[in-house]
Structure formats: structure tokens, C-alpha cells
Amino acid sequence: MEPDAVDEVGRVEHGGEADVLDFSANTNPETPEGVADVYRSALADAQSYPPDLPAEFRVAAADCVGCSRQEVLPMPGGLAGIRLTAEVTLTPGDSALLPAPSFGEYSREVRLQGAEPVFVDHDAVLDADPSEHEMAVVCHPNNPTGEAYDDAALREFASRCRESDTRLLVDEAFLDFTDRPSLAGTEGVVVARSLTKMFGLPGIRAGFLAATGEMRRRLGTARQTWNLGAPAIAVGEYCLTRREFVEQTRARVRAERDRMAATLGEAFDVFDSAAPFLLLDIGERSVDAVLEAARDDGIAVRDARSFRGLDSHIRVAVRLPRENDRLLEVLGDV
Structure with a gap:
């Protein structure tokens, strides 16, 4: 590591919040039994x-x-x-x-x-x-x-x-x-x-x-x-x-991601994804307003403006079906 560079390089913002239904972090909400x-x-x-x-x-x-x-x-x-x-x-x-x-x-x-x-x-x-x-x-x-x-x-x-x-x-x-x-x-x-x-x-x-x-x-x-x-x-x-856990998770994420993309696509520009998350371009809406509205309903979504080149985007994780239902309900009202 270059010592002088340490004074010039800051930290990077990441998702992940407690005390809310967290769609800002893209980790599996389930862990293997045992x-x-x-x-x-x-x-x-x-x-x-x-x-x-x-x-x-x-x-x-x-x-x-x-x-x-x-x-x-x-x-x-x-x-x-x-x-x-x-x-x-x-x-x-x-x-x-x-x-x-x-x-x-x-x-x-x-x-x-x-x-x-x-x-x-x-x-x-x-x-x-x-x-x-x-x-x-x-x-x-x-x-x-x-x-x-x-x-x-x-x-x-x-x-x-x-x-x-x-x-x-x-x-x-x-x-x-x-x-x-x-x-x-x-x-x-x-x-x-x-x-x-x-x-x-x-x-x-x-x-x-x-x-x-x-x-x-x-x-x-x-x-x-x-x-x-x-x-x-x-x-x-x-x-x-x-391996069985991995296969079951893949199937769940694939099905839920497709379902979420179809519903969210009615209101937002949704990027095609092979991952356990979806990137949404929310267009002329205010990102801050969407983040605040979601949080008022107990949901955290990722402010994607921290990614280089994105200025009107949020990212949402693919969680469990009942949790995804709640996200779709909340984002449907923003």
C-alpha cells in the first residue's frame, strides 16, 4: 500500500441497515440449516x-x-x-x-x-x-x-x-x-x-x-x-x-426476481439482472423522496447514486416472497 495515498482516499458507502426490512444489502436472507x-x-x-x-x-x-x-x-x-x-x-x-x-x-x-x-x-x-x-x-x-x-x-x-x-x-x-x-x-x-x-x-x-x-x-x-x-x-x-441449499436459493431468487421485475417494470426502468438484486431507474422522481417514503413504511432500499455515473437510481435486493410483496406494495405508492 502507498502510504501517501491513505490520506487521499476516502471510504465507500455500502448498504445494510438494522431495525427495518432491509432491501439495501444484497445478501441472502436465509442461511443453511445447521x-x-x-x-x-x-x-x-x-x-x-x-x-x-x-x-x-x-x-x-x-x-x-x-x-x-x-x-x-x-x-x-x-x-x-x-x-x-x-x-x-x-x-x-x-x-x-x-x-x-x-x-x-x-x-x-x-x-x-x-x-x-x-x-x-x-x-x-x-x-x-x-x-x-x-x-x-x-x-x-x-x-x-x-x-x-x-x-x-x-x-x-x-x-x-x-x-x-x-x-x-x-x-x-x-x-x-x-x-x-x-x-x-x-x-x-x-x-x-x-x-x-x-x-x-x-x-x-x-x-x-x-x-x-x-x-x-x-x-x-x-x-x-x-x-x-x-x-x-x-x-x-x-x-x-x-449444494442443495444453493440450488434452492437459485430457484427462489430467479422466480422472485422475475416476478419483481415484471411488477416494478410497470413504474420504473428495470435493468436485466442475473444477480439477487434489481437496479431501478426511477426517472424524474426524487431519489431522496423515494428513500424517505420507503423508510416511513419500514423499508430500506439502496441509494445507487453512490455508484459512479448513476443519478436517478435505486437498487433493491431480492428477498423472501412475503417480504418482496411488501416492497412491491410500498414502491407501488411512491
Whole structure:
């Protein structure tokens, strides 16, 4: 990290509120059955240092994304992996190709290294020339638009990054909600994954990176020792093997997202989404007025103006059917 950059880079606003029906955060409102028991059972192991490279966790993660165990590096959440990738890739004066609008932490992490983010429209990022940059980032599916990229086009972009010696970071935080294949195990690509979204466990802080070859070695060397505690390791391993839970969640989210998009589309411009959220362009309405009206009815929605290039947008998560009914009722009156 570049010390001087710390004084110039601020924090990024995120969703998530208590004491309301929260549609501002895009995490699963359900968790796999049995998680609490696994967590409690792991507390005894917390009296000792955890394994630095927990074998069972790495096997579960590798099976989940289709790579080898040796290519998996445990992380305390996907964002920790994003930072580590930036740290071992970028130096002051470098540049990174970033989609916009997208997750605001990408540009923050780039700037913390003293490097410069170069933005391109999210739907044109795979057509961009990566050769002028040391790193490129793709959010797949993209947050906040929900766009999932064509698999062949994504792999072709990865090939061009590899040819130009540009490090490609693919953030797959929401890929679990699709049936798309992961890029884990692809030469020259670093994949970041998290348990936050699919398994509804943002407070556990568990995830992993998948990388190959020399980049895997560099990440492994720079990674903090014991960066996952015993409960996070146990819960992570358990969740990553809950394939029935994943399939049931995908089906629920797909059905509810389609239903919500159809209803909300009568009043708003709704972006196509493969993720557990919908981005809405509310047109001439006041974003502040919509946020306030929703909150008066006990609902929090995400002010999407914090995303680069958006000025008349809100984002809503896909929750449980009865909760989604309430959102549709409230937004139908704004």
C-alpha cells in the first residue's frame, strides 16, 4: 500500500441497515440449516491457532469453483482478496481498467496502491484494450446492474489480458446465483469469492481467492498468516458443501426476481439482472423522496447514486416472497 495515498482516499458507502426490512444489502436472507451448530462446535478450536492453509476448506472451495485445492487461498471475505491482489500487482503510477458503474471498492483499492483507475462502461469492459493497464477488473455478475457476461467473451478477454501481461481479477461474489462456470483455474486470472452473498453470512468474513502459477505463489507469500479464524473455517467448509441449499436459493431468487421485475417494470426502468438484486431507474422522481417514503413504511432500499455515473437510481435486493410483496406494495405508492 502507498502510504501517501491513505490520506487521499476516502471510504465507500455500502448498504445494510438494522431495525427495518432491509432491501439495501444484497445478501441472502436465509442461511443453511445447521450453521449455528457448526459455529458453536468450532469455538473450542479457537483456543488454538487455526491451520494456516485449512485443507478441508480448500477442498470444499476448489470443488465449488472447479479448480485444484492448491490454487485456493482462504481469505477473510472477498474484499480482502481484492485488496491483496491489488497489493501484489500495482505500484504507484500504474493503472487499472475498471467497469462503471460497479463496486466502489475496486477504485478505492487501486488508489490505495498509488495507482490510477481508468473507467469504462460496464457493458463495454470486455471490448476494452487491457494492454495499457497493469490490472483489469470484471465483476461477474456486475454490481449494481446485475449483468452477467457472456462466458466465451469473458474467456476471450482473459486471453487478451494474459497476452498483454495484464492481471485480470474477476469478482465472482454473485456468481453462485447463476449456473455460469467460474474462471477459477484459468491461467493469468485471479478469482475472488465470498460466503457473504449466497450464504447470508457477511459477519463471518470468509471467502477465498483462486489463482494459478506465479501469481498464486505471490499471493500465497503476501497473504497474512492465520487470516481465517477457526469458526470461519468450519462454517465456510460447511456452507461450501451445501449444494442443495444453493440450488434452492437459485430457484427462489430467479422466480422472485422475475416476478419483481415484471411488477416494478410497470413504474420504473428495470435493468436485466442475473444477480439477487434489481437496479431501478426511477426517472424524474426524487431519489431522496423515494428513500424517505420507503423508510416511513419500514423499508430500506439502496441509494445507487453512490455508484459512479448513476443519478436517478435505486437498487433493491431480492428477498423472501412475503417480504418482496411488501416492497412491491410500498414502491407501488411512491
